[in-house]
Structures are given as structure tokens and as C-alpha cells.
Amino acid sequence: MLLEFGRASGPADSAAAGLAPVLPQTLHRAKPAGSWWRMLLARAGTRKSATTALGDLRTWVDSPATTLIHKSATSAVGAARRAERLSAKRLWSDFQRNAAAYTTLLTEIGRAGPDGDARAARGFVPDELADEAGGVDLDTSLLSVRLRAYQAFGAKFALLQRRCVLGDEMGLGKTVQAIAVLAHTASRGGRHFLVVCPASVLVNWIAEVSCHSALAAHQAHGASRDAATARWIKEGGVAVTTFETLRRLPLPAGFRPDYVVVDEAHYIKNPQAQRTQTVNAVAERAPGVLMMTGTPLENRVEEFRDLVSYLDPTVADTITVSDGMLPARDFRSKVAPVYLRRNQEDVLAELPESLELEDWVVLADADEQAYSAAVGAGNFAGMRRATVINRTAVMSAKLERLLEIVEESAASGWKVVIFSFFLDVLSEVDDAVLAAGDGVKTFQLSGRVPAAERQRMVDEFSAIDGHAVLISQITAGGVGLNIQAASVVILTEPQLKPTIEQQAIARCHRMGQTRRVRVHRLLAKDTVDERLLEILGGKSALIAAYARESDAKKLDPAAVDGRLTGERADAAGTDAGGIGEGNLKQRIIAAERQRLGLPSGASRAQT
Known part of the structure; x- marks a missing residue:
């Protein structure tokens, strides 16, 4: 049309x-x-x-x-x-x-001017750098999509800097900016482009490249991996592979791609990991590298430094552990040459606001018994699940509230996405929704669903006219998928990292959303939920201070926001000395045992 x-x-x-x-x-x-x-x-x-x-x-x-x-x-x-x-x-x-x-x-x-605040749209990078990036002549002749001003600036910034991190907040179109970079490079004679990404978004990358550009997309993964790789080397285009498959690609010795894009780059934040070393071995030979992540630093300044070191060791060498104590602006100025980030509120003036609600429930007797048993057994994962499913014929308080939200949404014709970490919670919720709904259509998306089928499932869910429910494992559906058709999000339990929840919400609250997104967090009083909320609050504060806003964003009328986390603690800075995730779980179990008057003992601090 x-x-x-x-x-x-x-x-x-x-x-x-x-x-x-x-x-x-x-x-x-x-x-x-x-x-x-x-x-x-x-x-x-x-x-x-x-x-x-x-x-x-x-x-x-x-x-x-x-x-x-x-x-x-x-x-x-x-x-x-x-x-x-x-x-x-x-x-x-x-x-x-x-x-x-x-x-x-x-x-x-x-538009009379650039998207949102001019300096914000440029990521608040230094004026000199922003002006230089803004002056890049971006060739869009091979693109079949129109870029917004902040997206065009992001592509120009990447082309100017050659090796950098695009850390735009989720939902701002990092993928199309990367495609613009590749299309420009192709128009200047580049032939071979490599995208490395999680398996969950591989099919989406293939579709986006094909839809938004004239570049040929090759799926270098699965049964046709070797044939697709050979065709890519011969014909050129964009090869899309996964972190796990990259090391098995039959690449000629010394092969030099013209550009490498690493999506969800925080997957390679550990320099000792094999996949990190494999990606770097290929990226080192490429003249251009674009790493993309909405969460460049989830826990540590050291991790961000490692990420930067793959791109510009000189900048990385200036970052020290003590920088975590610096004012956020001073810290950001250090990484401006390699880091650009913009936030939704700065560039998407038309995006409806999200409404985040905490739905607190009090455990019923059956819930209490299931929860106390899990605490007594020292089963951290069991404690988290017990607030949703109590293994009895009596419906849990959380499940009752969840069905109320689904029923209200059905009356308004709204689509709902329900996220949980646990497979058995997904099944229990699916059964409950089907039993309560009058012919409601449900979809269950988990890590067991092949990556190629996930976007197809989301497309089918989105195409339904009116109410439908997508029940998704947060680690499978919370990354890389576009679910703007849904306007209600339900989180059945808090996660250990705030970025996991933020990514899940951003699947729905992103560019293209036309309705106000309502986010319901189901929380149980006097349980592990309260302890985790305290931790999430601390970790979010760290990320907000250091990884939310880039100096590169504050330079030009078309770019916008980014920061780094500054404490050593995996536990989100709740302990100045820093405690590991396993130790964190043990502390929560010990605190809950003490509150319930249960004896201390060996625990199984599972996820």
C-alpha cells in the first residue's frame, strides 16, 4: 500500500x-x-x-x-x-x-529537524566527533528502508570510527543501522560481510537483511552451513552465523571479511571463553567491526573494558577498576570514541509510554507449604517456582492474579505475553489460561523451540485479530524477537539480572508499538521475590550510572544515550566488596530460613 x-x-x-x-x-x-x-x-x-x-x-x-x-x-x-x-x-x-x-x-x-533532542540523537558525543560523523556521506542506494535521523547518524558514526560498540537501548533499530553500514560498504566495493549472533535471532537477521537491503543473505548455520558458506565466499553478500557455529565455518586460511557485525556482543564479554576468542580471531582481520548490545555492562567495568579492548586497546588501557568510582560523565567521556548509545525517550517521541505495575500477592496456605519446603531444602530455583506453582489442586495466588490480568486483556482485545524463566511454570500457565479462556489461542515458546520456528510463531501470534496469549521462556523469547503486537507483558517472577527483564519488555515496547504497554510484575510478599527486588534495584542503579548514556550521544542533532556499570559485584553492587551469584543465592536462602525459623543446612542454590 x-x-x-x-x-x-x-x-x-x-x-x-x-x-x-x-x-x-x-x-x-x-x-x-x-x-x-x-x-x-x-x-x-x-x-x-x-x-x-x-x-x-x-x-x-x-x-x-x-x-x-x-x-x-x-x-x-x-x-x-x-x-x-x-x-x-x-x-x-x-x-x-x-x-x-x-x-x-x-x-x-x-520533520523540521532530527528525531527528538538534537544532541541526544547524536548520543551526546563530543561536538567535534559528532560533526565529523554527521558529515559522512551515507550511501543508501542498496537500502530498501528509510532511516530515521538518529539511525542514519548511528550508521555514519560506525562508518567513521570503523570499530565501535552501538549500545542503543533495545527497540531503536540497531539491526537496521548495521544493515545500513553493510549496504554503504557494499556500495563502495565491499563484498563479504559476516554477522555473528545468538541462534535465537539468526532467522530474524536473514529476514531483515533480505527485506531491508539488496544484499544477498546466506544462512551459514545448520545442515546447509558449508554449502551456504562456499556460496557466500564465491558470490559475496551477508553470511549470518551463530557464536557456536563460527569456529566450524570452512573459511579459507587468512580470509578477511570486509565487515563483521557482532549482535548481542555481551555474549563475548569473557576474554577466556572459546567463542570470544573465535570471534576476535575473525574480527581482527576485518577493517570494520560493529558490536551491538543494549546492555554493554551488566555487572562490571572490567567487562566493558574487555569489550572495548577487542576494538581499541588504546581506549581500553585508559579504563581502570577505580573508574567505577568516577562520576558517570567522566567515565563516559573515556569511551566516547568507541561507544554510542541512545535511549527511547530521547528519539522516539511517538512511542507510547509504558506503565509498569507491581502486582503483590499474599501466599495462600498451599503456596506457603510449597515455599517453606523449598526453603528447607535449600532449593533456590524451587523457591522461585513455588510462588507460582504449588504442586497441589489449589491454584496459587500468583496464578489467580495472572488469570485476572489475562481476562481483563481479553475483554479489551489486547494481546498478552507472559514471561517466566522456568519450563514447568510455562506449562502450568498454559494449562490454566486454556482452562479459563473461552477459545483463547495460546502459543508456548521455549528454548526447546528451534530458532527457525520462533519468529514464525511470533508472526502467527501477531497476525491474530484481537486477543491471544504468548507464553515464553524469558531466555528464549526475551532476546531478538519483535512482538509489538502485544501490549500487555506479565513477568511471573523477578530475574537475577535487570537486563533480562528489560530485554523482555523491550520485545513489545519498541519502535512500531502503537499502544501503551502495560507491564505486570507478579510478586509474592515475604518471599525470595522481595530479596531479588532489592538486588535488582541496586544493579539497575549501577547500569543507569555508567552504561546508559554515551558521550558520543551528546554531540550531534541526530544521535542519543548509553552508560557503564561500575562495581565489581556480580550481585549488583549490594555488597561493596562484591559477592558472586552463587554466594548471593546462599545468602538469600539463609535469610529466608532465619525468617521462617528453619534450621540451617546444605543448600542447592540452583537458578
């Missing part, structure tokens, strides 16, 4: 912009040629000027640029006429399915 015109109109805009300054003057000079008697009476100089101008107009009329403008205008008229024949409901449905693309087009048509 209208998007067909929007996608094709970019080159036409450029062509029209080239003609606009000279066309009025040329038409004025050619005016005498419109009448033979005017030409007869005109002076010799006027006749010559009119004849020359007429020749210029004929050349322009027959030029590829004018043909492109005419084709674009014809497409626009056709799209508008087809849209007139559609119902308002059909048009709204099309807008909801393609909200991100429509919003980008509308923003460009009506």
Missing part, C-alpha cells in the same frame, strides 16, 4: 532535490519558446537562452532521474487510490503491522 511508495521514494527524493534549485530558473528562461511569435520578436540573446533552456528541459525529461520521479509519483497516486477502496479497519490493521515503517516515513515527511 502506501509503504510501497514510501520505500521507493527515497531515490526519487534525491533526484528531485537535485533538480529543485535549477528547474524554476530554467523554466523561466525557456518560456519564450512556448510561442513562435515570442521567439520571432525576442532578441537574439533571449532566443539563444530559451533554446538552450529548452534543450536542458528535454535532457532532464529523458533522464533516469526524471523517470524515477515520475515512477514514484505514479506509485503514490496508485497507492492512494488503492487505499481509498479499503475500510478504515483494514487501513488501521496495516498500520499496526507496519507501524515502525509508517512512523519513519511520516517522521521524514513532517
Whole structure:
């Protein structure tokens, strides 16, 4: 429909912009040629000027640029006429399915300046660096998607710096910015591009490259891995593989890709891990490397330093453990040359606000018994699950509240996504929703679902007209998938890291969302939930101080926000000396045993 015109109109805009300054003057000079008697009476100089101008107009009329403008205008008229024949409901449905693309087009048509706050859109990087990045001539001829101003700046920044981290908040379109970088490089003669990502988003990457660019996408993973890799080496394009598969790719000795993109780069924050070493071995040979992560530092300044060291050892050498005690702005200025981050509120003025609610429940007798048994056994995972499923015929208090939220959402026609870490919780919730709902359609997405099927499941869920429920394991559906069709998110239990919850919420609250997203956190009083909330609060404060806002963001009218975490503690800085995750679980178990008056003993501090 209208998007067909929007996608094709970019080159036409450029062509029209080239003609606009000279066309009025040329038409004025050619005016005498419109009448033979005017030409007869005109002076010799006027006749010559009119004849020359007429020749210029004929050349322009027959030029590829004018043909492109005419084709674009014809497409626009056709799209508008087809849209007139559609119902308002059909048009709204099309807008909801393609909200991100429509919003980008509308923003460009009506924009007087860059997205959001100008300096924020540039990530608050230093002015000199921002101006230099803004001056990069980004070639979008191989793109079939229009970039928003902050996205164009992100691509320009990456091209200028060559090796950097794009740490935009989840939902801002890091993938399309990376594709823009690859498309520009291809237009300048680059042939081989490599994307390394988690298996859960591999299919999405293949689809995005194919949809948004003229580059060929090759799935270098699975049964056709070797054949796809050979085809990529021969023909060029974008090879997409996983962290685990990369080391098994049959690459020629010394093979040098033109650009490497590492998605979810925090997967390689441990320099001792084999996958980190494998990625670096390939990236070191590439002239361009773009690492992408919405959470560059979940726990430690050291981890961010390691990430930076893969890109620019000189910058990494300036980062010390004691920098965690510096003011956040001072710390960010150190990493501005290799780090750009923008936040949703800075660049997506049209994004509806999210409403986050804490739904506290009091455990029923059956819940209490299940929870006390788990505490007595020192089973940390059992403690977390017991607040949702009590293994009896009596429904838990959390499950009752969950069904109330689902019922309210069904009455409004809203789609719901329910996240849990535990497989047995997913099954219990699925059964309860099906039993309570009147023909409600549910989908269960877990790590057991092949990566290739996950986006297909999400697409089917999104295509349903009205209410539906997606029940997802947070580690499987909370990363890399786009679920803007849902406007209600339910978290059945708090997670050990705030970034896990933030990523899950961002699957729904992202560019293209047209409704206000309601996030319900189900929490049980006097349980492990309260202890974890305290920890999450501390860890979130660290990330907000250091990894939320980049100096690179504060430089130019088209870029926006990033920070680093500064404490050593895996436990989110709740202990100044830093305690490991396992030790953290043991402390929570000990605290709960003491509160319940249970004897201390050996524990199994599972997740």
C-alpha cells in the first residue's frame, strides 16, 4: 500500500532535490519558446537562452532521474487510490503491522529537524566527533528502508570510527543501522560481510537483511552451513552465523571479511571463553567491526573494558577498576570514541509510554507449604517456582492474579505475553489460561523451540485479530524477537539480572508499538521475590550510572544515550566488596530460613 511508495521514494527524493534549485530558473528562461511569435520578436540573446533552456528541459525529461520521479509519483497516486477502496479497519490493521515503517516515513515527511533532542540523537558525543560523523556521506542506494535521523547518524558514526560498540537501548533499530553500514560498504566495493549472533535471532537477521537491503543473505548455520558458506565466499553478500557455529565455518586460511557485525556482543564479554576468542580471531582481520548490545555492562567495568579492548586497546588501557568510582560523565567521556548509545525517550517521541505495575500477592496456605519446603531444602530455583506453582489442586495466588490480568486483556482485545524463566511454570500457565479462556489461542515458546520456528510463531501470534496469549521462556523469547503486537507483558517472577527483564519488555515496547504497554510484575510478599527486588534495584542503579548514556550521544542533532556499570559485584553492587551469584543465592536462602525459623543446612542454590 502506501509503504510501497514510501520505500521507493527515497531515490526519487534525491533526484528531485537535485533538480529543485535549477528547474524554476530554467523554466523561466525557456518560456519564450512556448510561442513562435515570442521567439520571432525576442532578441537574439533571449532566443539563444530559451533554446538552450529548452534543450536542458528535454535532457532532464529523458533522464533516469526524471523517470524515477515520475515512477514514484505514479506509485503514490496508485497507492492512494488503492487505499481509498479499503475500510478504515483494514487501513488501521496495516498500520499496526507496519507501524515502525509508517512512523519513519511520516517522521521524514513532517520533520523540521532530527528525531527528538538534537544532541541526544547524536548520543551526546563530543561536538567535534559528532560533526565529523554527521558529515559522512551515507550511501543508501542498496537500502530498501528509510532511516530515521538518529539511525542514519548511528550508521555514519560506525562508518567513521570503523570499530565501535552501538549500545542503543533495545527497540531503536540497531539491526537496521548495521544493515545500513553493510549496504554503504557494499556500495563502495565491499563484498563479504559476516554477522555473528545468538541462534535465537539468526532467522530474524536473514529476514531483515533480505527485506531491508539488496544484499544477498546466506544462512551459514545448520545442515546447509558449508554449502551456504562456499556460496557466500564465491558470490559475496551477508553470511549470518551463530557464536557456536563460527569456529566450524570452512573459511579459507587468512580470509578477511570486509565487515563483521557482532549482535548481542555481551555474549563475548569473557576474554577466556572459546567463542570470544573465535570471534576476535575473525574480527581482527576485518577493517570494520560493529558490536551491538543494549546492555554493554551488566555487572562490571572490567567487562566493558574487555569489550572495548577487542576494538581499541588504546581506549581500553585508559579504563581502570577505580573508574567505577568516577562520576558517570567522566567515565563516559573515556569511551566516547568507541561507544554510542541512545535511549527511547530521547528519539522516539511517538512511542507510547509504558506503565509498569507491581502486582503483590499474599501466599495462600498451599503456596506457603510449597515455599517453606523449598526453603528447607535449600532449593533456590524451587523457591522461585513455588510462588507460582504449588504442586497441589489449589491454584496459587500468583496464578489467580495472572488469570485476572489475562481476562481483563481479553475483554479489551489486547494481546498478552507472559514471561517466566522456568519450563514447568510455562506449562502450568498454559494449562490454566486454556482452562479459563473461552477459545483463547495460546502459543508456548521455549528454548526447546528451534530458532527457525520462533519468529514464525511470533508472526502467527501477531497476525491474530484481537486477543491471544504468548507464553515464553524469558531466555528464549526475551532476546531478538519483535512482538509489538502485544501490549500487555506479565513477568511471573523477578530475574537475577535487570537486563533480562528489560530485554523482555523491550520485545513489545519498541519502535512500531502503537499502544501503551502495560507491564505486570507478579510478586509474592515475604518471599525470595522481595530479596531479588532489592538486588535488582541496586544493579539497575549501577547500569543507569555508567552504561546508559554515551558521550558520543551528546554531540550531534541526530544521535542519543548509553552508560557503564561500575562495581565489581556480580550481585549488583549490594555488597561493596562484591559477592558472586552463587554466594548471593546462599545468602538469600539463609535469610529466608532465619525468617521462617528453619534450621540451617546444605543448600542447592540452583537458578
